[in-house]
Amino acid sequence: MTMKHIFSTLLVAAQLAGFSTVATSMEMKTNPKAVLELFTSQGCSSCPPADEALRQWGEQDDLITIAYHVDYWNYIGWKDVFSAPKYSKLQRDYAKSFGAGRVYTPQLIVNGKGDAVGSRRTDVEQLVEDAQLDVQVDLAVADGNLTIDLTSDGAESVDATIWVIPYISRAETDIRRGENEGKKLTYSFIARNRLPVGMWHGEAQHQLELPLRDILVDGADGMAVLVQTKRDGGPGPILGAASIQK
Template sequence: MNKTVLRILAVVPALALTFAALAHPVRAQDQSALLTVVELFTSQACPRSPAGDHNLSAIAQRPDVLALTFPVTYWDYLGWADTFALEEFTQRQKFYIERLKDQWLYTPQAVVQGQQGVSAEDAEALEVAIANTRQLSQSLPTPRLSDDRSTLTIMQDRLTEQANTVLQVVFFERGPITVEVTSGKNAGKTLSYVNVVRSLAEMNSDMLAVPESLRDLSCAVLLQDQRDGTILGASVCPPADIN
């Protein structure tokens, strides 16, 4: 069911600050544990989406998976406006549809590692897609947050050498979050979500200014090839930095 464009946050220009002075001390991340990114495009107005939301919640418990919920706007006309949906998330789904074979715009649709689309209602198909795309992952440097969580820093030396790639930072609410739907096709249902994305931004330098409204959220960075949508790697902000 349909729309996503990246929301660009204010990027801090190059500052004469050292990485050590900026960064909050954290536990070292195990870079051998590669993450597979699963993006779920869902809608509170879609009667088929709750099954996909449930399946994403199940795989979100896995340490080798970064599961992200992207609520979309194109079913809002069915009598209920999704309370989390953003137009840029719809545009992100369309970005994938333009690049993936045999895919069309619908919910609940999962995109695994930016390379394979599958119905999130089918838990077995989702597991197969995760297994088939694991080899595409690579490790990324650990992102770090300043003491007041106002600045995110990640070393990009080896990342910027890769052509046609962008480094994105995603802020998400771990949840679970529940929503009572009172109208539309899911009227009377209480829906539950995990890892609901609140913002996705492109990092154009080693540092990113974090708006106050996002500082209590979890975060991760994604390295994506803009030509075919492949997510080349992902890294989650360390647990020590997450409230």
Template sequence: MILLRLRTLAAALLILAGFSGGIAHAGDKREAPIVVELFTSQGCSSCPPADALLHEWSRDPGVLVLSLHVDYWDYLGWKDTLSRPGHVKRQQAYARSTGSRQIYTPQAVIDGQYQVVGSNRAALKEAMQAARKDMRLALDVQRKPDGLPVAVKLPASANWIGEAVVWLCLFDRKRDVIIERGENTGRSITYVNVARSWQKLGLWDGGPVEIVLPDLADYDWHGSNGAILLQSTRGPILGVAELGHR
């Protein structure tokens, strides 16, 4: 189910190359995992293969996958039980970064800048290979002695020009859903790393900063996880750190 395929990967790389300029320099690292966001829906018949592919990549420690469920297919007979309204806005922002006015499922966005059909294994691998060549800023998660994350330190980057948002994304590690109506009637699907909340913690303009995290003492770390994403207001993800309380 595709409203409109976005521009080819090659074209997207050309368009977005300028967004990541000025971030790589001495001291930057590529230790953080690649971030793969899959915009998906329980009401989309084309989405299960992409959901299964995301499940495969979730086993790779060098990849952070996130399932972002959208609600614009709810009218087909089944309301997505995991959707969040903010996910549509996030997907629309990615579409605007490539000059598109339309969105679709399943769509995978890699590191906030490479956009491909989420069920296309070859295109996804190509985008991930491109993302691995990009440099990242190292985010330092500060923890209590018991491992509870309490703050994140962002380093300075002398070459950075612009503004970036510091996001806290909390997600469920696994959700099993039996779909009772709509295009996927009768299917039981396991979704991984289901994004359930996004919180804007602050802004970064290239200088060193420490941001205190909200109190996560009562968070279910066994069934859930969290990540800090440093993301340019123009799209690309500049740094990421999983919280993974142990």
């Protein structure tokens, strides 16, 4: 076993121990009205106001917020330290499902149904105003495992994927090149992965259990759980969501 492997094992163990220790005092959201997914980049000069707006929305009990850092602005001089091609692909998949011809930052999508420029708070809040999620998602952490419980009226047969998105709740980055050169910027709810962990077909009750060691990666101290349908082969409406965070 290499020293790197030993360090990684100890790091994961420490994260799990932290989650187990504070399980009863975690911040948990289990009945939100909306999920706000922001597509952003450290290389985009228009993004910092949207990043700050997302932080503030994330403080509301009825909103779950996730920031996906795309990689297609990296070529202009600064590589976003949180970016990944899979988040750019997710955004393109959303564009395809919306019938849109392009992607942009900062784009904010509400409940997988509608989008707005993430820095235009009034436009986003109009989308949120009448939003609702009909599937109840409850989370519990015990003995190093995450339990996800879904509850609905069971009246409709659906095909939905259960996604787990581990995230970093807050981080600061000194931007040394690109459009935001010289700025020290704060980011919130930064996605570190997007894991499909199961399917839900509309049952009135559905439960699954997952080991936290397979979820907590790259410094994540929280996670969101989404129940999401597909639309034209891409991501569709979100039916339910919950989050848990240290």
